[in-house]
Amino acid sequence: MWQGIRGHDxxxxxxxxxxxxxxxxxxxxxxxxxxxxxxxxxxQLAAALLCTETPDEQLASxxxxxxxxxxxxxxxxxxxxxxxxxxKRSLPIELFVGDRDHRNQVGLCHNIALRPLLGRRxxxxxxxxxxxxxxxxxxxxxxxxxxxxxxxxxLVGTSRSRQLPTILSRAQIVRFGxxxxxxxxxxALEQGTTADREAAVRLAExxxxxxxxxxxxxxxxxxxMRDRFVAHLAGERFDLPRxxxxxxxxxxxxxxxxxxxxxxxxxxxxxxxxxxxxxLRGRLADGAAVEFALAAMDRTLTAAExxxxxxxxxxxxxCWIADLARLR
Ligand SMILES: [Zn+2]
Numbered sequence: 001m002w003q004g005i006r007g008h009d010x011x012x013x014x015x016x017x018x019x020x021x022x023x024x025x026x027x028x029x030x031x032x033x034x035x036x037x038x039x040x041x042x043x044q045l046a047a048a049l050l051c052t053e054t055p056d057e058q059l060a061s062x063x064x065x066x067x068x069x070x071x072x073x074x075x076x077x078x079x080x081x082x083x084x085x086x087x088k089r090s091l092p093i094e095l096f097v098g099d100r101d102h103r104n105q106v107g108l109c110h111n112i113a114l115r116p117l118l119g120r121r122x123x124x125x126x127x128x129x130x131x132x133x134x135x136x137x138x139x140x141x142x143x144x145x146x147x148x149x150x151x152x153x154x155l156v157g158t159s160r161s162r163q164l165p166t167i168l169s170r171a172q173i174v175r176f177g178x179x180x181x182x183x184x185x186x187x188a189l190e191q192g193t194t195a196d197r198e199a200a201v202r203l204a205e206x207x208x209x210x211x212x213x214x215x216x217x218x219x220x221x222x223x224x225m226r227d228r229f230v231a232h233l234a235g236e237r238f239d240l241p242r243x244x245x246x247x248x249x250x251x252x253x254x255x256x257x258x259x260x261x262x263x264x265x266x267x268x269x270x271x272x273x274x275x276x277x278x279x280l281r282g283r284l285a286d287g288a289a290v291e292f293a294l295a296a297m298d299r300t301l302t303a304a305e306x307x308x309x310x311x312x313x314x315x316x317x318x319c320w321i322a323d324l325a326r327l328r
Contacts, residue, residue, distance in 0.1 A: 007036070019059055024049075028154045028172050029163065029173050030155065031157050031163075032176030032178075033210050035212025037211065039125070042125045044061070047068065050078055050119055052067045067118045078117055078118055078123060081127070082096075082108060087256075089257075090132070091126070091128060091133065093139050096139040098110065121150035121152060122148065122151050123151070124154070125153075126155045129155035130162040132164060141170075144167075184210075185200045185201055188214050193214055193218045206271070217270065217271065225247070226268060233296075250268075251268070269300050269307070276294075276296050280294070292328060300324075
């Protein structure tokens with residue numbers, strides 16, 4: 001394990017090789033699914049390259065020097081960390097070059113050009129890079145084109161297609177894959193997502209290599225709602241409007257943003273499919289139950305696909321539940 005990071009050993013090796021040949025780029029763009037540890041990796045990379053005790057090519061932080069202590073305390077003077085402000089739909093230009101009254105006097109582009117206070121370089125991590133505006137990306141251009149000597153800038157996004165050409169052409173792209181199932185199990189246990197190994201294994205099976213998905217799937221409210229829903233559906237009387245309302249309310253309470261609601265519904269679908277899958281295993285002898293579970297899973301997977309294609313959420317939900325009710 002490198003610096004407490006599980007998985008991604010190939011990326012660690014690639015960085016080590018670049019450093020050994022003295023070919024560290026100044027700007028990297030990390031892409032890959034949510035929740036696989038890109039931001040943690042970026043932070044450990046910065047910590048290692050800011051550490052004043054270990055040489056760069058070791059790609060390690062000592063954990064003892066002043067730089068490492070300030071890093072751990074979250075106030076390293078040579079590190080800037082930016083992310084989308086809560087409730088904002090983008091990374092505003094002010095984070096890069098300051099507001100109108102302080103243009104070029106504060107912000108990432110100003111800070112990264114300052115002389116490092118502790119070590120050999122300054123570093124910046126730009127999280128949520130999918131949300132850079134054209135204006136913000138343009139404000140970064142000069143910094144990316146003429147980076148201060150030794151400076152390290154890491155942008156953390158999800159996919160290449162969500163980045164602006166101005167960034168793509170100036171950054172070295174590093175692709176992160178999903179985490180291995182065993183890694184998700186270990187991290188979920190370490191971070192207390194669940195205390196039970198068997199539960200961690202189930203979460204990892206459903207999470208598709210994303211720790212964020214595992215965390216969301218572990219939400220007890222989601223589990224409770226799924227159990228209620230499945231029980232309703234299996235019951236004698238099925239109150240379609242009531243179930244629809246209840247589920248829509250639950251999904252909508254995930255947050256204001258459409259993406260948060262979609263994420264919750266996506267997890268709900270995954271848990272519903274899982275529940276029928278478990279049910280199937282237990283009732284292989286009961287033909288009708290097997291048939292229902294298969295049809296329900298099939299219909300739910302279609303709904304999940306429609307969700308990913310940005311179908312209207314309330315129509316999608318209503319049609320899905322109505323179809324499930326018809327199938328029972
Ligand atoms: Zn150190």
